[in-house]
């Protein structure tokens with residue numbers, strides 16, 4: 001069975017990115033995957049301190065116990081899917097803090113080779129170019145970590161929770177899930 005970690009980054013449980021993440025999850029589970037949803041906004045994880053103490057005390061991070069609780073999920077996953085909105089043309093800080101702690105994998109000589117990955121994101125602006133910051137960061141991060149990018153669902157023009165229902169975002173998320181099988 002495929003193990004997929006779905007890391008989400010919006011505090012709005014019924015918001016647009018979480019709605020697409022749910023559509024992805026249901027489709028992936030219907031195809032037999034085990035999907036573990038990790039909500040970064042439910043965690044208390046600060047930024048990386050660049051102390052280089054990663055794994056030196058037997059844990060991935062010397063400062064962030066809540067990151068240490070989830071680090072193994074990324075390691076054991078066959079696939080890692082990120083779902084978050086654009087905040088200030090960029091990755092929202094709570095999920096970015098989780099991603100920053102992937103630095104510990106680099107320090108320990110670990111990467112995401114053999115894993116598949118995808119991005120689901122959205123923004124208020126109608127201009128698709130507003131998503132280019134998160135697209136670039138995602139692609140370069142996964143290139144560095146040696147993960148295989150399966151696809152991206154990038155939906156502009158959604159602001160209020162529920163706006164995504166007026167787009168094909170959920171359908172795109174289901175089609176993205178199909179690509180993992």
Ligand SMILES: Cc1cc2nc3c(=O)[nH]c(=O)nc-3n(C[C@H](O)[C@H](O)[C@H](O)COP(=O)(O)O)c2cc1C
Pocket residue numbers: 010011012014015016017018084085086087088089090122123124125126130158159160161
């Ligand atoms: C702190 C904050 C910053 C935002 N920055 C941007 C932005 O730079 N560009 C944009 O188009 N939308 C921006 N938005 C709007 C969200 O991307 C948009 O409402 C999105 O649909 C929220 O997704 P969610 O429903 O999954 O939370 C911002 C929203 C918040 C709360």
